[in-house]
Amino acid sequence: MHSLVLLPPNALTLSDKLVCDVKQRTRPSRVNSTTTFIDARGSEANTGVSAAATALPSVPELIARNDSPPPGSRPVCLSSDQKTANKVIASIKAANHPIGIELQNAVVAEALRKKIRHRERCRVNQARYRKRKHKSQADVQNGIARLWDEIKDLQSRCNDLSGVSASRTPWGVAGDYFRHFNYFLAHARSQYASKFFHDIMAPYVVDGSPSGGDTQIETWRCFALYFGDVHVELPGMKMPSEDTLVASTITMVTVTRNTLRYAFPHLNSDGDAGTQGGDWSPIAGRILGQRLVVHGSVLFGWDNTSNKVVRFQAQADLLTPMLKLLGNLEDVSFIFSKALITPDCKFV
Structure with a gap:
């Protein structure tokens, strides 16, 4: 009885031939302990598995799959791509759990895809930077060209100012007058102005009292000294008679410390523009730095025989x-009570 313990109950019915014909069953291995890898040149290190079945695509092939090059062009395989593939493969080799060939392909391909996207972004950014740099250089060159054109234009105007008025008509002389006036205010030079007045004005010009070119130059000099940022515009001209031209003017000036010192010295408590150490009145502080727009007119009396100005009269409503600035007549009256304008x- 004890001799049959290790035998199956039906051992007597199983012949030796039947037992020998049975094939032994074994569980197949889920993970192949040997895996194929590629180096940077696409060569294989086969450890026992068929190379045709497990070989990774070469680096250029992976780049071609993910870089989408234009038709007819070859995928670019850089040394950095090979280094990236080597680095990923080394990480796979160092893993405790080897992975299959398809997953290896996916890992390497994704790494190359990220590398290619980064490279493309860098290329686009560099192209944009070069484009901005070229545009900036072009803008500088264009700006230099414009400045040279402006310099030539100003030089031409300066040369024109030194010459005789080209248009000896009332309209031309009036236009030249205001052009010279603005130039004088900007440069405070009388050499061109003196020649201009000598050319257009008769020796004896009437302006309420005998006057001439020197008187007009002195008036211009006072404007430049008393006020800041003086600019005269000429909105219109008309000829009420054949020997009279009236030009409407808009003069813009800024009240400066020179304005207080030379035009309104009485606004200081010492009555002498502060030369004795006095204090300025609050009204002076209210008008200091303000921009005034003054409307006026200039009358030119024309002599058709000599083609020169024989009568000149200018007025402006200051x-x-x-009144608009101060808001009341009392302060305005005080300002002009002892003013030098x-x-x-x-x-005055």
């Missing part, structure tokens, strides 16, 4: 902008 913009 009272209205001062009149409400109609005459210098």
Whole structure:
């Protein structure tokens, strides 16, 4: 009885031939302990598995799959791509759990895809930077060209100012007058202005009292000294008669410390523009730095025989902008009470 313990119950019915014909069953291995890898040149290190079945695609092939090159062009395989593939493969080799060939392909391909995207972004950014740099250089060159054109234009105007008026008509002389006026205010030079007045004005010009070119130059000099940022615009001209031209003017000036010192010295408590150490009145502080827009007119009396100006009269309404600025007649009256400039913009 004990001799049959290790035998199956039906051992007597199983012949030796039947037992020998049975094949032994074994569980197949899920993970192959040997895996094929590629180096940077696409060569294989086969450890026992068929190379045709497990070989990774070469680096250029993976790049071609993910870089989408233009038709007819070859995928670019850089040394950095090979280094990236080597690095990924080395990480796979160092893993405790080897992975299959398809997953290896996916890992390497994804690494190359990220590398290619990064390289493409860098290429686009560099192209944009070069484009901005080239545009900046072009803008500088264009700006230099414009400045040279402006310099030539200003030089031409300067040369024109030194010459005789090209248009000996009332309209041309009036236009030249205001052009010279603005130039004088910007440069405070009288050499061109003196020649201009000598060319267009008769030796004896009437302006309420005998006057001439020197008187007009002195008026211009007072404007440049008393006020800041003086600019005269000419909105229109008309000829009420054949020997009279009237030009409407808009003069813009800024009240500066020179304005207080030379035009309104009485606004200081010492009555002498602060030369004795006095204090300025609050009204002076209210008008200091303000921009005034003064409307006026200039009358040119024309002599058709000599083609020169024989009568000249200019007036401007300084009272209205001062009243608008101060808001009451009492302060305006106080400002002009001892001022060295009149409400109609005459210098005392």
